[in-house]
Amino acid sequence: MKGIKNILVYTLLAGLFITGRAQAQEQPDTQYNDYFKVTARPDTTSIRIGEPVKIGITARVVIRSLKGANIKVVFPNLPDSLNHIEVVERSPLDTTGSTEDEKYWKQTLTVTSFDSGRWELAPMKFEVFSVSDGSYDSVFTDPIFIDVNTVAVDTTKAFKPIKPLRTVAWNILDYWPYLLPLLLVITLVVLYFAYWRKRKPKAAPAPAKPLKSPYETAMEQLQLLEKEKPWNTDVKLYYTQLTDVLRHYFEQQFHIAALEQTTAELLQNIKPVTVLNQQRDKLQHILTLADLAKFAKLQPAPHEHEDCLNKAIEVVEWTKRTAAAQTEQSLTGTNQ
Amino acid sequence: MENTSYDIRQLNDKIHQASSFVDILNMEINKVIVGQKYMVERLMIGLLAQGHVLLEGVPGLAKTLSIKSLSSAINARFSRIQFTPDLLPADVVGTMIYNQQRNEFMVRKGPIFANFILADEINRAPAKVQSALLEAMQERQVTIGDTTFKLDEPFLVLATQNPIEQEGTYTLPEAQVDRFMLKVVIGYPTKEEERHIIRQNLQPEGQVKINPVVDPADILEARKLVRQVYMDEKIEQYIIDVVFATRNPEDYKLAKLKPLISYGGSPRASINLALASKAYAFMKRRGYVIPEDVRSVCFDVMRHRVGLTYEAEAENVTSENILSEILNAVEVP
Numbered sequence: 001m002k003g004i005k006n007i008l009v010y011t012l013l014a015g016l017f018i019t020g021r022a023q024a025q026e027q028p029d030t031q032y033n034d035y036f037k038v039t040a041r042p043d044t045t046s047i048r049i050g051e052p053v054k055i056g057i058t059a060r061v062v063i064r065s066l067k068g069a070n071i072k073v074v075f076p077n078l079p080d081s082l083n084h085i086e087v088v089e090r091s092p093l094d095t096t097g098s099t100e101d102e103k104y105w106k107q108t109l110t111v112t113s114f115d116s117g118r119w120e121l122a123p124m125k126f127e128v129f130s131v132s133d134g135s136y137d138s139v140f141t142d143p144i145f146i147d148v149n150t151v152a153v154d155t156t157k158a159f160k161p162i163k164p165l166r167t168v169a170w171n172i173l174d175y176w177p178y179l180l181p182l183l184l185v186i187t188l189v190v191l192y193f194a195y196w197r198k199r200k201p202k203a204a205p206a207p208a209k210p211l212k213s214p215y216e217t218a219m220e221q222l223q224l225l226e227k228e229k230p231w232n233t234d235v236k237l238y239y240t241q242l243t244d245v246l247r248h249y250f251e252q253q254f255h256i257a258a259l260e261q262t263t264a265e266l267l268q269n270i271k272p273v274t275v276l277n278q279q280r281d282k283l284q285h286i287l288t289l290a291d292l293a294k295f296a297k298l299q300p301a302p303h304e305h306e307d308c309l310n311k312a313i314e315v316v317e318w319t320k321r322t323a324a325a326q327t328e329q330s331l332t333g334t335n336q
Numbered sequence: 337m338e339n340t341s342y343d344i345r346q347l348n349d350k351i352h353q354a355s356s357f358v359d360i361l362n363m364e365i366n367k368v369i370v371g372q373k374y375m376v377e378r379l380m381i382g383l384l385a386q387g388h389v390l391l392e393g394v395p396g397l398a399k400t401l402s403i404k405s406l407s408s409a410i411n412a413r414f415s416r417i418q419f420t421p422d423l424l425p426a427d428v429v430g431t432m433i434y435n436q437q438r439n440e441f442m443v444r445k446g447p448i449f450a451n452f453i454l455a456d457e458i459n460r461a462p463a464k465v466q467s468a469l470l471e472a473m474q475e476r477q478v479t480i481g482d483t484t485f486k487l488d489e490p491f492l493v494l495a496t497q498n499p500i501e502q503e504g505t506y507t508l509p510e511a512q513v514d515r516f517m518l519k520v521v522i523g524y525p526t527k528e529e530e531r532h533i534i535r536q537n538l539q540p541e542g543q544v545k546i547n548p549v550v551d552p553a554d555i556l557e558a559r560k561l562v563r564q565v566y567m568d569e570k571i572e573q574y575i576i577d578v579v580f581a582t583r584n585p586e587d588y589k590l591a592k593l594k595p596l597i598s599y600g601g602s603p604r605a606s607i608n609l610a611l612a613s614k615a616y617a618f619m620k621r622r623g624y625v626i627p628e629d630v631r632s633v634c635f636d637v638m639r640h641r642v643g644l645t646y647e648a649e650a651e652n653v654t655s656e657n658i659l660s661e662i663l664n665a666v667e668v669p
Contacts, residue, residue, distance in 0.1 A: 240570075240669075257664065259667045259668065260663070260664050260665060260666065260667055260668055261668060262626070262627040262628045262631060262668050263626070263627075263628070264628050265628075265631075291626050292624075294568065294570060294669065295566075295568045295570065295571060295624050295625065295626050295627075295669075296344050296348070296566060296568075296622075296623070296624035296626075297343075297344045297566065297568070297624075298344065298345075
């Protein structure tokens with residue numbers, strides 16, 4: 001019986017030992033109590049000098065065990081430099097793994113070392129406070145050992161030449177910081193020119209060249225008056241037409257604003273035009289008689305109508321040579 | 337047609353004879369007035385066309401002497417009213433005075449009861465007095481108390497004003513200025529004229545005396561003839577075109593003037609332009625109006641009837657500039 005009892009005791013002890021051993025092997029870097037578990041797991045324990053090691057540190061609190069108590073967890077506050085180990089980066093706390101039953105925090109530390117050898121990252125202390133009753137507890141992680149190796153150099157071999165520059169394949173995306181402003185500028189310029197062309201007033205169509213010269217037009221109209229003899233029906237209209245023909249001729253041929261000038265002004269303004277000034281007396285006679293017919297209801301004698309018309313033809317004929325020369329000059333100028 | 341032609345010739349002859357006094361009047365006035373022919377000519381136009389004249393110019397240009405000489409030459413009564421800031425309407429038109437002996441109110445007529453009035457520096461009096469004068473000018477009658485008095489004909493008001501930039505002046509409102517047929521801007525005489533003026537004023541025997549050469553009745557008769565001066569419909573159309581060009585310049589290819597003109601000539605401008613043209617033709621001893629007549633009076637008739645915008649004033653554009661542009665653009669018949 002005593003033998004059986006001993007066998008049972010040893011079997012139980014062996015079972016406990018095996019179970020504990022198995023748990024220790026599963027979570028070698030984990031410390032925990034009933035409700036609070038922490039871990040620290042490196043992604044590698046062997047690096048070359050300067051290579052990073054990411055260590056994930058987690059804390060897990062079982063809410064059910066707390067029975068409503070409000071707790072606060074404090075993560076270890078590592079300095080930037082430890083024993084031969086440098087803390088390169090600390091990620092923010094991640095709580096996405098929390099469930100209804102437990103609270104979960106995770107942080108990733110990136111560490112490295114620049115000294116070769118085997119270095120220890122000491123156990124990290126997690127603290128837990130009860131906000132409700134002010135009680136305090138702490139848990140440590142297991143230490144982490146990191147082997148930092150130097151680059152292996154085969155000294156038996158000769159030095160190798162320096163490698164030439166490697167040509168990187170051309171990729172348009174490498175140049176986008178330069179191309180984008182350039183494209184923007186080109187677009188703006190194109191848009192501006194498009195707007196400018198739209199705004200630019202269209203060039204007025206070139207005035208159609210008169211088919212006839214002012215001299216020809218004037219002579220044609222005077223000959224028409226001679227043929228139709230309008231003085232037989234309306235004297236006032238005849239003198240209006242006669243003076244209009246002359247005024248238009250002076251305006252087109254000699255650029256005198258004759259249509260907007262009175263008789264006195266016109267006689268004054270033809271003075272600089274020698275060829276016209278030579279015919280001043282005839283013009284004065286025509287215009288004065290026309291004024292009387294137009295504005296004073298004067299009925300000139302029948303022979304005066306034809307006399308005025310002949311004088312008008314003489315004036316235009318007199319200026320023919322000058323007019324022809326001017327027309328030719330203007331045409332030459334236009335062609336050039 | 338023949339009859340009409342004959343009528344015009346008859347009228348022409350009649351006017352040729354009737355207007356001979358203009359030369360005599362001019363000769364008499366020119367005995368004391370040296371230069372300023374333009375001003376005297378405009379006074380005559382006002383006299384013949386029954387329109388009042390506003391003169392603008394600096395002091396000392398013989399404005400008073402001209403109208404005084406004109407009234408002396410016509411044998412008419414002349415009075416001068418010096419407009420001051422404290423002048424009252426009663427000082428111009430007259431007032432009722434209580435007569436203790438007769439125990440009744442009596443009318444004391446003011447200086448406006450004359451044939452020729454010189455309203456000197458009209459823009460120095462407040463608007464109340466200006467309007468009293470201008471009302472009398474328009475109605476040609478004055479009411480004092482309960483009695484209305486007709487003013488004697490010929491009745492011509494010659495008002496002078498200093499350039500409005502001067503201090504202490506009350507600018508005449510547009511509506512009041514429009515009642516003047518002509519606004520004449522007087523300039524300085526030439527060197528030769530100035531030499532004559534000095535000699536004439538310093539001669540030992542003193543100023544030459546003006547003799548009455550025309551009777552007021554002749555003027556009234558001449559006024560009737562002026563209205564008979566023939567104006568062809570072409571000339572009427574020309575006058576209308578000029579006045580309309582001040583209102584709608586864009587219709588006469590003068591769109592650039594549109595922003596410079598705040599208001600154009602009124603129908604009163606057309607009437608006065610036609611009447612002044614007839615008077616000018618009469619003075620030139622013609623029985624009909626020609627475009628030259630219209631153009632020669634156009635500036636004096638229109639310059640105070642074309643309102644300028646602030647833009648025009650900022651660019652130093654004057655109403656004369658605008659009128660020049662218009663006359664150069666509107667076709668002469």
